[in-house]
Amino acid sequence: MTKKLLALISVVIIATLLLAACGTPATQAPAATEAPAATAAATEAPAATEAAAEPVVITWWHITTKDPGLTEFQKMADDYMAAHPNVKIEITVLENEAFKTKLTTVMQSGEVPDIFQSWGQGGMIEQVNAGLLKDITADLKGEWGDSLGALDAFAVDGKNYGVPWDMGAVTFWYNKDLFAKAGITTVPTTWSEFLADCETLKKAGITPISVGEGDKWPGMHIWAYLVSRIGGAEAFSAAAATGAARTGSFNDEAFVKAGYELKKLVDGGYFQEGFLGATHDQMNATFGNGEAAMELGGQWSPSVEKANSADGVGVKNMGMFNFPAVEGGAGKVTDIVGGGNGFAIGKNAPPEAIDFVKYLTNLDNQKIVASTGMGIPVAKGAAASIADPNMVMVADAVANSTYYQLYFDQVLPSAMGSIINDAVQKIFAGTATPEEVCAEIEAGFLAQ
Amino acid sequence: MQSNPAQAKSLYPKPSGQSRKLKDRLVIILFLLPALVIFLLFVIYPIFRSVYYSTFDWKGLGAATHNIGLENYRKILVDAVFQKSVVNVIIIIVLSLVLQLPAAIILSTMVSRDLPGRAMFRTIFFLPYVISEVNAAIMWMLLYSPEPERGFINGVLVALGGSPVNWLADMKIVLFAVFIVLTWKYFGFHMLLYLTGLQNIPSEIEEAARMDGANSFQNFWYITLPLLSGTIRTSVQMSVLGSIQQFILVWVMTKGGPVNASEVMATYMYRFGFVRFQFGYGSAVAIIMFLICVIFSLLYRQLTNKPDYLTGL
Incomplete structure (x- = not known):
């Protein structure tokens, strides 16, 4: 027994020594890893006759996992590298959720990618406060900054830390054939018209709305829109502010009333069977297969419903309308809830990375974004290149918007x-009253 | 095991013997080292790190500075959602022990006999365990689809004259729907454990019992089961620990929903750690899960400290 113990202790001691030994050279390690890269570059150098600029590696993380974006982004990077032989762009493509997880993990170590996906605002503010982003206000001054719209979403306290490349809107998408079948001739512009249309559709044996409440966020947008229709821009900004600027709360009437209006949809039985467990993909399958007349979704909806439909074609006769205005509410029917995608610049980004982002968001590439249907471009003059009629509708809705409300979860702290x-799902499930749901959100906000 | 030093001296009088023993020890230590270092670095060290972070209100960005002591633990223990997740885990454990393991024992005794095609059955039963968890979850989501035209299970129900069931959307059913998938996924593993256990039982014992007139059931009940006790012990422990740590299948299929109806401790931890980025809180949940596992394992070992009939271990 004592011998065993001795052996064990000696093993532990040796292990500790070894660990300590591992620890010391760690500081020198980066130099060692850099060395081979330098020699590799040196061997390539003779190819270029002139003394090439210092080799630079740019890391870029994006979440465009599907075509056309996947290919186009790679092509843009390849073209840039061809024009700048000293620059090597390392692209990491990640799925949305995986990206968020991985980004947070690397941020703990301060190893921020040079360029990465961002939605601006809330999450960006936290990254700025942690000192992980680079201030590019000076770079944006002048031509580059003037060429882009929606820059504010990527600015914190007047300083820019990223640029947008796509700005869309959440709207109702509907199946014109199913509307016609139910005898509905005009799209609803008010909430009571909308509820009446839902009832008409249901009576005609058609599921009015498809929602993927298993993923939670698709249904949350209905509630968010109702809040902004009932309370206008004021209600949300008053509740979302911090400190002395906070003049409202999530317990305010607009939020509670939105819950009750949402409840009407649930109680009316206007959602598809099993909506509580349906994912975003399943929701789009239901809509894309023509089994539901409407869905609330962003500029991504036409491509997602198509991809998830049984025949790969999706809804043949699709239309779009703005979220209806709620009678007596402060919000207008032309107010938009939406958001987009942008590039955030990491704190260690070399000047070449900023130059590359400048290239990514130039008019030519923004036209590619528009013409391939990757998104709604933000560069002035690029919108004309949008080929997809569905995207033209979204771009028009954005262009004609009287107020642009960024997604609630992008404005607020990330949690x-x-x-x-989670709270709004309880309205869908009927397990909590709208008051309880609002109280839960308010408590969560105060805990941040 | 302990030896008298004097005796030891007389047993190994030559110094060469001593040094060889020392060499053997060194070799053992050297061979153990790599695994030990990895174990310490990637298992033990993170545990201590988590304990440290669990006392912070920390979002994962920058350094953890806001120490709040045991506040995270207090909040977790009074949180109704966490309590719900514990209850759900207990339900899964109980169902596993009552349904999954007996089924695994019965099937393993069946496929260990000289049945025609037993190799094929063995493979079929073991197949689900080999499939990756995410694939299995997505496959079952399709099977569970609420629309009878697309979901196989509801299709069969409707064809038989029943009405479709919202397997993953009904808060009363979802946990059991998930449990069915867990059983389907893991009983093959337990079956394999039992198969190994069965192979260690000498056929002479069963033959002798048969000579004495024992029928198949008596054979199973008085001979096979007691001789399998060691394997059963391992199987139960793995089943319980696996249930406590279950994550992937639940997260992919339901994300713990609808409204926490299928929440388990691991999905709760993930939600706070990696969805809400409250790493301090998430770490505290992880530590609670870790403590539950450790306490269970120690208690379990203590309670089932009976030697195995066959090996004496």
Whole structure:
């Protein structure tokens, strides 16, 4: 027994020594890893006759996992590298959720990618406060900054830390054939018209709305829109502010009333069977297969419903309308809830990375974004290149918007998205009253 | 095991013997080292790190500075959602022990006999365990689809004259729907454990019992089961620990929903750690899960400290 113990202790001691030994050279390690890269570059150098510029590696993380974006982004990077032989762009493509997880993990170590996906605002503010982003205000001054719209979403306290490349809107998409079948000739512009249309559709044996409440966020957008229709821009900004600027709360009437209006849809039985467990893909399958007349979704909806439909074609006769205005509410029917995608610049980004982002968002590439249907471009003059009629409708809705409300979860601290999603799901499930749901969101906000 | 030093001296009088023993020890230590280092670095160290972070209100960005002591633990223990997740885990454990393991024992005794095609059955039963968890979850989501035209199970129900069931959307059913998938996924593993256990039982014992007039059931009940006790012990422990740590299948299929109806401790931890980025809170949940597993394992070992009939271990 004592011998065993001795052996064990000696093993532990040796292990500790070895660990300590591992620890010391760690500081020198980066130099060692850099060395081979330098020699590799040196061997390539003779190819270029002139003394090439210092080799630079740019890391870029994006979440465009599907075509056309996947290929186009790679092509843009390849073209840039061809024009700048000293620059090597390392692209990491990640799925949305995986990206968020991985980004947070690397941020703990301060190893921020040079360029990465961002939705601006809430999450970006936290990254700025942690000192992980680079201030590019000076770079944006002048031509580059003037060429882009929606820059504010990627600015914190007047300083820019990223640029948008796509700005869309959440709207109702509907199946014109199913509307016609139910005898509905005009799209609803008010909430009571909308509820009446839902009833008409249901009576005609058609599921009015498809929603993927298993993923929570698709249904949350209905509630968010109702809040902004009932309370206008004021209600949300008053509740979302911090400190002395906070003049409202999530317990305010607009939020509670939105819950009750949402409840009407649930109680009316206007959602598809099993909506509580349906994912975003399943929701789009239901809509894409022509089994539901409407869905609330962003500029991504036409391509997602198509991809998830049984025949790969999706809804043949699709239309779009703005979220209806709620009678007596402060919000207009032309107010938009939406958001987009942008590039955030990491704190260690070399000047070449900024130059590359400048290239990515130039008019030519923004036209590619428009013409391939990757998104709604933000560069002035690029919108004309949008080929897809569905995207033209979204771009028009954005262009004609009287107020642009960024997604609630993008404005608020990052944890709030999940808190609101979880709370609002309870209205869909009928397990809590709208008052309880609002109280839960308010408590979550105060805990941030 | 302990030896008298004097005796030891007389047993190994030559110094060469001593040094060889020392060499053997060194070799053992050297061979153990790589695994030990990895174990310490990637298992033990993170546990201590988590304990440290669990006392912070920390979002994962920058350094953890806001120490709040045991506040995270207090909040977790009074959180109704966490309590719900514990209850759900207990339900899964109980169902596993009552349904999954007996089924695994019965099937393993069946496929260990000289049945025609037993190799094929063995493979079929073991197949689900080999499939990756995410694939299995997606496959079952399709099977469970609420629309009878697309979901196989509801299709069969409707064809038989029943009405479709919202397997993953009904808060009363979802946990059991998930449990069915867990059983389907893991009983093959337990079956394999039992098969190994069965192979260690000498056929002479069964033959002798048969000579004495024992029928198949008596054979199973008085001979096979007691001789399998060691394997059963391992199987139960793995089943319980696996249930406590279950994550992937639940997260992919339901994300713990609808409204926490299928929440388990691991999905709760993930939600706070990696969806809401409250790493301090998430770490505290992880530590609670870790403590539950450790306490269970120690208690379990203590309670089932009976030697195995066959090996004496």
